[in-house]
Amino acid sequence: MSIKEKALIFDKIGIDRALTRVAHEILEKNKGAGDLVLVGIQRGGVHLAKRLAAKILEIEKVLIPVGSLDITMYRDDLSTRKSQPVPQATDISFDIQDKIMVLVDDVVYTGRTIRAALNSIMDYGRPKRIQLAVLVDRGHRELPIRADFVGKNLPTSSREKVEVMLAEDGRDEKVVILGE
Amino acid sequence: MSLSSKDLLGIKGMTADEIKLILDTASTFKDVSERDIKKVPTLRGKTVINLFYEASTRTRTSFELAGKRLSADVINISSSTSSVIKGETLLDTARNIEAMKCDIIIVRHSCSGAPEYLSKRLKSSVINAGDGAHEHPTQGLLDMFTIREKFGKLEGLTVAIVGDIMHSRVARSNIYGLTTMGAKVRVCGPPTMVPSCIECLGAQVYYNMDKAIEGADVVMMLRLQLERQAAGLFPGVREYAELFGLNPRRLERAAKHAIVMHPGPMNRGVEISSEVADGTAVILEQVTNGVAVRMAVMFLLSGGMRTDAQ
Numbered sequence A: 001m002s003i004k005e006k007a008l009i010f011d012k013i014g015i016d017r018a019l020t021r022v023a024h025e026i027l028e029k030n031k032g033a034g035d036l037v038l039v040g041i042q043r044g045g046v047h048l049a050k051r052l053a054a055k056i057l058e059i060e061k062v063l064i065p066v067g068s069l070d071i072t073m074y075r076d077d078l079s080t081r082k083s084q085p086v087p088q089a090t091d092i093s094f095d096i097q098d099k100i101m102v103l104v105d106d107v108v109y110t111g112r113t114i115r116a117a118l119n120s121i122m123d124y125g126r127p128k129r130i131q132l133a134v135l136v137d138r139g140h141r142e143l144p145i146r147a148d149f150v151g152k153n154l155p156t157s158s159r160e161k162v163e164v165m166l167a168e169d170g171r172d173e174k175v176v177i178l179g180e
Numbered sequence B: 001m002s003l004s005s006k007d008l009l010g011i012k013g014m015t016a017d018e019i020k021l022i023l024d025t026a027s028t029f030k031d032v033s034e035r036d037i038k039k040v041p042t043l044r045g046k047t048v049i050n051l052f053y054e055a056s057t058r059t060r061t062s063f064e065l066a067g068k069r070l071s072a073d074v075i076n077i078s079s080s081t082s083s084v085i086k087g088e089t090l091l092d093t094a095r096n097i098e099a100m101k102c103d104i105i106i107v108r109h110s111c112s113g114a115p116e117y118l119s120k121r122l123k124s125s126v127i128n129a130g131d132g133a134h135e136h137p138t139q140g141l142l143d144m145f146t147i148r149e150k151f152g153k154l155e156g157l158t159v160a161i162v163g164d165i166m167h168s169r170v171a172r173s174n175i176y177g178l179t180t181m182g183a184k185v186r187v188c189g190p191p192t193m194v195p196s197c198i199e200c201l202g203a204q205v206y207y208n209m210d211k212a213i214e215g216a217d218v219v220m221m222l223r224l225q226l227e228r229q230a231a232g233l234f235p236g237v238r239e240y241a242e243l244f245g246l247n248p249r250r251l252e253r254a255a256k257h258a259i260v261m262h263p264g265p266m267n268r269g270v271e272i273s274s275e276v277a278d279g280t281a282v283i284l285e286q287v288t289n290g291v292a293v294r295m296a297v298m299f300l301l302s303g304g305m306r307t308d309a310q
Helices: A012-029 A044-060 A112-122 B016-034 B058-069 B090-099 B114-121 B137-151 B169-180 B209-213 B237-244 B274-278 B283-301
Strands: A004-011 A036-041 A066-069 A100-108 A129-137 A149-153 A161-165 A174-179 B047-052 B073-078 B104-109 B125-131 B158-162 B184-188 B203-206 B218-221 B259-261
Touching (some): A004 A012, A004 A149, A012 A044, A012 A129, A012 A174, A036 A044, A044 A066, A044 A100, A066 A112, A100 A112, A100 A161, A112 A129, B016 B137, B016 B169, B016 B283, B047 B058, B047 B090, B058 B125, B058 B137, B058 B283, B090 B104, B114 B125, B125 B283, B137 B169, B137 B259, B137 B283, B158 B169, B158 B209, B169 B184, B203 B209, B259 B283
Parallel strands (some): A036 A066, A129 A149, B047 B073, B047 B104, B158 B184, B158 B218, B184 B203, B218 B259
Antiparallel strands (some): A004 A174
16 A cells, blocks of 8 residues: 555645634734743644744734744653654743743644643643644544644544645645545 | 664664664753753653662662653662572562563663673563673763763764773773764773773773873763772872873863763862862763663663564
8 A cells, every 4th residue: 555645735825824814813812912922842833833923923013932842751652652752852941831822733633742732831830821723633533632723624534644744844835635 | 763672781782873862862851850840751650670789879869860750660779788688699689570560670780791681581671770890881871972962973073081991881881882973982091900902892092191182072081999909900099190190281181172071989189180070070961961861761761562572
């Protein structure tokens, strides 16, 4: 069975438009950029968080802090994996106490990554509120987790994979469904 | 990515990729010790035993903290207070511990090969915390981590290891590791303390310390074990310090940016002067990095689903 691109969900412009809308939604829901911080989840959410911060700067003329969070150490599947994932950097160099934190990831699927991110954030401090922004929600949640801001809702089969490719990783920008 | 074995017995035989994996993983774990809440749930529910047949402050505490910061349950067994004094064998001791379902057993023993002996007979992961004069792999790894942090790389650096090379497991682990990662290693000590085939491991031998550290990027001093004097290996502490001790004047011969390391515990004024130890030496950073490296090793060894072949 060979894995191939079954469908193109977003091209480069599509990604940009979705992020612009998400940035507007974040500002609308939180009535501005006051107390707002963005934290991108390694590895898919880090670049997207930076892009959202840039858009918020354009729209609202406010520069909000952006950090990155690695959740490897909080995963719930470490005992059952054949090999351990290599942890990436966590960089949250600002105070998160009483802030409105928007977690950013590329895809939300089972929701376990977000669960791990929430546990990790609790070890760093106590934000006032935590919200979740994702580029793609592909369904199949295994935990009661939901995204506040979604680029696209995408029904998928569990045999498929959603891949988000970004220019910052040196790839042609697009979001695709991979499958047999 | 994972390590190729269920155990960490020595650096000899590890590939550069495996060493790099451990060092890269250790960087992330270092951050955990810098936070307010110095704990992650990674090894929650796992049991780690420190089985130490030799005295230790640094290594044992470091392993204990590493395990606890990963949320594992850590128990310390020191041979002097255990049934070993009633004559229980190493294998029986280890098997009994394993029967209590322990995941990782960390062993320090005066016999070279003791950890390997256990690793072949136990299902648990065995970590060598120092066996005889053979290897002390986590020390070698933390030394490489420290050097890499300072210089950004290991390849091409010149590292001089000075002291009782013959009896030093730290020296051996470092020689294996540094040569695998592309550094140039020089060893130096009195002829009575430099073993005869050490060049076979890839190190250059010097008996003159000034020449050995000339232009070196890293100067690593080893502890002089004072009991070796009784065995006739060196005539006196003063003479040893004169010829093989590191002081500020001698340190000037090393590269301008050189760093000074010591695995501890140090004999102040013997192999290393207080000015160097408290000044330019990165000894305390080595200790900090030790916890991070040991966390990384335990993390990488604790992945599930290992086949018996591994």
